[in-house]
Amino acid sequence: MSQACEATTNCSSPPFHNIHNLRDLGGLHNSDNRRVRTGRLFRSGNPGKASASDIARLQTLGIHEVIDFRTREEKSAAESTFANAFNWTALPVLAGNMNMNEMVPRLSSATRQDIDEFMLQMYRDFPIKQRSAFGTFMKTAETGSALLYHCSAGKDRTGFATFLLLSALDVAPDAILANYLESNHCNRQFIQELLARLEPLGIAPEVAMPLLEVRAGYLQASLQVIEQEWGSTERFLREALAVDVQCLREYYLERVD
Numbered sequence: 001m002s003q004a005c006e007a008t009t010n011c012s013s014p015p016f017h018n019i020h021n022l023r024d025l026g027g028l029h030n031s032d033n034r035r036v037r038t039g040r041l042f043r044s045g046n047p048g049k050a051s052a053s054d055i056a057r058l059q060t061l062g063i064h065e066v067i068d069f070r071t072r073e074e075k076s077a078a079e080s081t082f083a084n085a086f087n088w089t090a091l092p093v094l095a096g097n098m099n100m101n102e103m104v105p106r107l108s109s110a111t112r113q114d115i116d117e118f119m120l121q122m123y124r125d126f127p128i129k130q131r132s133a134f135g136t137f138m139k140t141a142e143t144g145s146a147l148l149y150h151c152s153a154g155k156d157r158t159g160f161a162t163f164l165l166l167s168a169l170d171v172a173p174d175a176i177l178a179n180y181l182e183s184n185h186c187n188r189q190f191i192q193e194l195l196a197r198l199e200p201l202g203i204a205p206e207v208a209m210p211l212l213e214v215r216a217g218y219l220q221a222s223l224q225v226i227e228q229e230w231g232s233t234e235r236f237l238r239e240a241l242a243v244d245v246q247c248l249r250e251y252y253l254e255r256v257d
Helices: 052-060 077-085 100-108 112-125 131-141 157-168 173-186 188-201 205-212 216-230 233-240 245-252
Strands: 034-036 041-044 065-068 087-090 147-150 253-255
Touching: 041 157, 052 077, 065 131, 100 112, 100 188, 100 205, 112 205, 112 216, 131 147, 131 157, 131 233, 131 245, 147 157, 157 173, 157 216, 157 233, 157 245, 173 188, 173 216, 188 205, 216 233, 233 245, 245 253
Parallel strands: 041 147, 065 087, 065 147
Antiparallel strands: 034 253
16 A cells, blocks of 8 residues: 555535535445445544534435444534434444543643554554454445444544445555545644644644544554454455455446446
8 A cells, every 4th residue: 555645635515514524435446447336435523413404415415324433432412413313323443542531631741652653553453453343334334325434533443444445345555545544634624623622731733643633654554464464455354354345346336437
């Protein structure tokens, strides 16, 4: 997976009012002259505080299933309106680790190198410690439903889930990486707002940024573990997650004329 790959701009337009980093995976091509169907697979940051117009737009898109990778600590009571509008399934990954209330003390006493290593280890853990959750996610995708999946920022847990989906659909590694890196553009405002909240707490931007952005090296850390343990992403999908690749391709790919 090339680390020189540049991110492209594919954020939702017009933007949603209260949902950041929402993107349709449709249009990405694979090696078999097929592409991901538009309007079937969506990734995003937390949609729980979506406005009424946001919810109406999502319903217009025909989304049936919403998968939430957040933990209980990351949620709030203000999300009930969204919960009543969709089949919103909790599939928590990294219990407690990404709760901002827990992260602030870590950031206050950490160096940039500490946070770099924290993020790299989190990605190393995805294919090992979080394998069951991501396997369940892939099984949900095998139902063929129009699917929205998210975490808090839509970049790490959601980014790894997207890596798995697009790998199963045989999308080129460089295109997968480009999609992953788009979070840095689509989350620009979200990142600035978080930095503004952290500054009064004495947390420098250079310490916080490894936590707030995505980097090619993070995803590469997951891939290195997969290749060390299973030899290839294809074998990881088949043997560790029991993914039916042909089923996914039948539902989510279309032939390019």
